[in-house]
Amino acid sequence: MGAPRPRRTARQQAGGGGWQLLVEPAPLKLRYNKPSARIQMCKGAVSMKILMISNHLGVQSGVQRYVQNLLLNLDLTRYQVDLFVGLCPPDQASCAPALEAAGVHIIAVPDNKKARIRALYQHLKTHKDYDIIHYHTASKIGAPVCGMMRVLCPHAKIIVHSHIVYPPMTLTWRAAHLVYQLFADYFLGCGVAAGRFVFGDHIDRRPNFSVACNAVDQTRFYPNAAARTAIRAQYGITGTERLAGFVGRLNHQKNPLYLIRVFAAMVQQDPRWKLLLVGGGEQEQPMRELAAQLGVADRVLFAGVQNNVPDYMNAFDLFLLPSNFEGSPVTLVEAQGCGVPCLASTNVPGDGSVTELVHFLPLSAPFEEWAKTADSIAPGGPHADYWPTLAAAGYELKTAAHRMEQVYDKVAGEGAR
Structure with a gap:
């Protein structure tokens, strides 16, 4: 018998850190090395670029009302935010005017899951400079989307944010837990129950989990x-x-x-x-x-x-x-x-x-x-x-927004300045 052929290995690496695709006789293997976030310095102040992903712009959505409340109270001189979101349903008022007036850049796409995922893929293929991706999710399909974001933006820190408890718990959900935990850097829940349901039973025991209260505006919701x-x-x-x-x-x-x-x-x-x-x-x-x-x-x-x-x-x-x-x-x-x-x-x-x-x-x-x-x-x-x-209890809006800023600074590896 002749000598065995030497094994050929081709390595393709995305950027300085990230996914490495190892091509061997065995099936393909994916290995992920998490890099540190990149913080841009702009005129002496921290300018962190954030992609926030939500469902749609309609005011009837509790998730979108939370997103609107948060964005209108963040310090947008420190955080440059792109909001990737579905178009407003025709039977609802849109929160876009208020957000755009505050300085949020809105990327509006068709309001259905498949179209949003395709549009997100196309966007991240050409926009890889985000420091943080804040993904508001309440579904099993969000888990592979999280993996897609990791491949396309290997430098970004991914925050996944659960807003739902939707029993019964199934094997598919259990699999989604593992995928979320593999690809995400930080986990948020509107409550402990929501965090456990979407990300895993013991997620609240991890240091990279916290509760983000669904805070509301005290200047609007008060006895009148x-x-x-x-x-x-x-x-x-x-x-x-x-x-x-x-x-x-x-x-x-x-x-x-x-x-x-x-x-x-x-x-x-x-x-x-x-x-x-x-x-x-x-x-x-x-x-x-x-x-x-x-x-x-x-x-x-x-x-x-x-x-x-x-x-x-x-x-x-x-x-x-x-x-x-x-x-x-x-x-x-x-x-x-x-x-x-x-x-x-x-x-x-x-x-x-x-x-x-x-x-x-x-x-x-x-x-x-x-x-x-x-x-x-x-x-x-x-x-x-x-x-x-x-x-x-933390449900005042400005306090909650400041706590989210602290999460962003922590996840990005920079203290608040």
Whole structure:
């Protein structure tokens, strides 16, 4: 026999550090070496370039409201932010004008997952100079996208940010945990439960995980007697009537048909109740039909999508949130900021239950129990101020934005300056 042929190895390396593709007789192997982030010096100050990736520009999205709140309160003289995001759905108002006025560069792409991923791939092929990629994710498909970002931007530090708890846990989710942990540098969750669900059961034990509270603007969401009076007058709510409310997308996640059944039980117990729904979605027509079947159609008011959400929150005597699944809903914090009692399903994680205003019941509980609880926790009248408690827990927006700046500085390897 002749001497064996020498093994040939071809090495292709992306940049000074990053993916190395080793071509051998065995199957391809990928090896990743994490480089340090690059911080650009601009006129004596730190200028960190960040790509933030979110779902779409519509104001009904809780994730996008969080992103908007964060970006409007970051120090944009220190952080240059590109927001890669889906176009605003046609039935929603867009947050783009406010963000662009603040100095955020928006890269808007078609609002569907496949189109966004293709567009992100094309963008990162030619824009590799990001110091940080902040990826707001709530899906299994986000895991391979995280790997794609690592290959295309080997120098960037990747922060993945979970906003959802969406049981049941499956083997596919378990696999996604491993992929996220392989490629990401830092992990954020709107709560511990959201972090564990998307990134792994023990992710909160790691030093590169932290909770990013879904903070809200104290200057907008606060007890406002004048706004309460105005909205109630606009919808003909008399002084003796009680008003339950909901703010959000009318879709499966929010469980709006269950909400109508809860409300019907509330009316049976106390006919003074009315229900005001702020938002739109694919289940609006089924909700109208169910309300008619249950004999409460004349007491259910559909307000559609509104920009002055704090005014509506103040009008409520009770905020209802019987969701099928959630991360840590922004609306729950907004309601507490306005001093409104809240009744939510136990499918809503308790992270955002900061004050004594929030009460939980399982979806398996009888509707009559929901009605009795609603009656007992919603006395009506002027709302009290719970902001000292909310602020102490980290839900004040400017404090939360400063904490995110500290995360960016830490992940990028530079202390705050």
